[in-house]
Amino acid sequence: MENNTRHYFGIIHIGTVNMAMKIISFTSLDDMEVIENVSQEVEYGEEVFKTHHVSFQSLNEICRILTGFRQLLKDYDVTDVRVITTTAIREADNMLNALDQIYVRTGFTVEVVHMAKEIYYKFFGLYYHVLKGKFNFASQAVLLIDITSGGMGLTCWQNDELLFQENVYLGSLRILENFTKKQRQHLSFPTAVREFIHGNLAPLWANVQAHQIQYVVLSGKSAVLLGRLMHMEPQNGVTLIRPRDFIQFVQSFHGLTPIKLVQNCGLSEGLANVIMPTIMLYYELFRTIDVDMIVLMRTTFTEGYSMHYIAETTNAPYREHQHALLLGLARTIASRYLYDPAHSARVESYSATLFKAMQKLGGMSERAGYLLRLAAILHETGKFINMRKHRVCSYELIRRTDLFGLTDEEKEVVACVAAYVNMSATTDLSADIVERRLEPEIELLVSKLQAIFSLADALDKSHTGKITAIRAELQEEELIVHYERRLDISLERWMFAKVSVNFEEVFGVTPKLVKGQV
Template sequence: MALDKPLLYGIIHLGASSMSMTIVEYTTIDDVKIIEYASRDVTFGEELFHNKRLSFQTIEEICRLLKGYKRLMKENGVTDYTVYATAIVREAENRRSIMDQIFVQTGFKVEVVDMPKEIYYKYFGLYYRMMQQGLTNTDDAALFLDITSGGVGITVWKGGALLFQENVHLGTLRVMESFNRNQRSSLSFPDAVGEYLHSMLQPVEEEVRRFNVKYFVLSGDEAREIANLMGFKTHGKETMALLPKQFEEFVDSFHGVTATKLVNRYDIPEHRANILMPTIVLYSELLKMVHPQSLLISSYGFVDGVVLYYGAEIENNKFLYMMREQNLQLARAIAESYQVDTLHAREVERFSLQLSRALADYGITDRMIFVLQLAAILAEVGKFVSLRNHSEHAYHIIMGTDLFGLSDSEKEVVANVVYYHYKGKPDDDDENFRYLKESQKVWVMKFVAILRCMRALDVSHKRKISKLGIKRDDKKIVVNVHTDQDISLEKWTFEREAEFFSEVFGLEMVLRIGGK
């Protein structure tokens, strides 16, 4: 649904190889106009690669560029903006100093995007554009390979469903920093990199192969630049199709791809060659694993995805909910892999959804409801490890899993909710809860209160309740359940859990039982 008034906002991206500012006028997801765009190629990634931190001089240069972007936004009347930083700040050992200096010198608060969220933003925008081009309406599986400076995202979809998502800490900077300068100049280096990447990706090979991937999707500046080196020109946001054989012939022509060969053949800067070389080898290794029929190359990148997501979230566009449903489907697949009672999980999710919607004026937003649904789906994954202390096992499983579409802080919330969903109460004496920010702790308290009451309604796992209704006023919330079975266990458990709910929300919680 289009906004009543176009939204004007700015997106600044602080990246490893470029800094950019994009000013956007957003009316609806199909009506996004770029008002102003400024970009500057930088070599910050090269410095981070060598030193694992950014120097004083580099931070000063970043601040100088940011001040220029700030002036441009002021000239365009932009007051709504966000500054995003990806691997260049995320991977730096002096991350806090960088962010503090930026704030002191420019007034900008930097949002450091963790790797799973960075990859999700790209997927969000790429999937929408491909959907608009009719490229997602297929019964064949597609693999989206996203390579950042600090990691690799492997995402498989088929039609409108997400089938698989895994993030590996194996980005271009990480690959190059694994070898010293002498090793990188060796004739054996290309083969060594290939073997290194293969060994790192081997754990996901069997998973990926079982989807019978037909389309291999490459996106972003590096994908576009490699296509250009091959002699193919990308046009705007259109997706280009190539044959895997064409890429294989390009790689074979080097007789071992190295940064030096890229520099000599194409006269590109060394810092770009150091990014493109592992990218090319990584593409090659994945192609050997999945044997797709076609390569799809798009120039769509991180900023494009953020621009679209930022506006869609404010507009509350229906595509946002379509993508969230994909994330929920993926979470259900994860739960099934841990042999969760999926019918019970569905009941708890459904009941929790109803109750949380009735609490909208108690600070429960749509985003919070989405995170709560994920917690309900994954609450019992720990039973796969052991029935004893299963909530603690579930916590560690979730903390060790990238939940697509969630930031790291939201994942911490989910992990803590499942930790307390069965017994105990969130307490600062617990290490897992103590280190959370206060805003996260509030989310956890509310989610645990909701989830435990709604879990109580199917505590027997027998799905005795045929219908549930919720009514509330300023002081009381009444849960009406319809059943033709004995729900004494559910009633007693609910009454016990309702005490904590009342403590958190300040509402009396009452259960009323009616016929079917």
């Protein structure tokens, strides 16, 4: 895409508190402008949380608002539209029916964004602003807290390195669903909420405290609202609040409840029900850990999603920066388990080299190469659980871990590649893994990545790094892998020949090891 070509797209978010639409004009990440921004507060959010069901009345409300948005898009002649939903619909027992009805009645196809991806989009946008110097954190540890209706994400970084990332199913409306309306009006409700939050987050405190965090970033609409409630004015898009001032603000209510936010701050009941547990989550955090400053930034989920879409559309270099961050985080995750970092680094490097040589012939995207590198990093984590069944343990560990920025389908790809799981064949893992049928195109991608990964793994089968460097080139019907070595590589050569049989069947190309200068 030419950088000077201006493009337009619409983004619609079906949220739990409101439905919003933005129309965005852009040429690049540094040149994006919101030319229309409309939103409407809705009432179905808490109902879905309580009943886990989208009622006929709620569906009518959603479709009515979407129909109005469609007319506005038509007025602007915008045809590239992304309609996304998060907690509002994804946890409903009739989610598929609701999505089908929305499509039939409005023509919109809705993308369901799961919590881990939802939190990642926010980070994607916010971290770009950090790199652009919106606020200078120097070399201090920073914790981003992102609270959604259904969950909370904690992302910590320092010196352009991700230290940890945890997602917890403890969002604003999820907290409220544990209490009845009568209980919410009780004098003990604020204390009960605080204790409920503390108990659920107890396992996180040690990890948070261990990194000596100096700054906590709160972002999005809740952060903007908090700054307004505290009468704090932003400077250059950033608001700074000292933790003690925030604690005093909460204590000034003498028991913070939604009704007090309605009465004292003029909020609607729906908004008060969401912001109250959010504020209490913040309050409990700042009572537990000692930080220097709270930083409020305006970056929202829809802005982060839009920036991610623009970065992908324009092939922005920032994507590679994000991949480097996330690969580093994957190594941190792997280090928690019985993992050989030197071996994994070699296999990752070999995998990347082989993938680059085969990418065009295999019709694989750059994203596929990134998933392959993740598989190489995490492929031996299962040995921490069970040496005898380490492959199936690696498979389950990867599937059960929140890998920042990956969809569930992408995690399945990484897990299958790392553990050599073939869903359509009988393997030694079939008795341990419940069959999960993949879409044909995804299954084909898995087979290609597995074929490449098996070659890379074979090149360091002894875990001793005897092959010090490789270079790969495709020549007609052969993949020539040039290598430099030290010591005898008989084991690696034999294992390479063994897995080459499958590689030939997958790609129609014969791998060949050739000694020489790389």
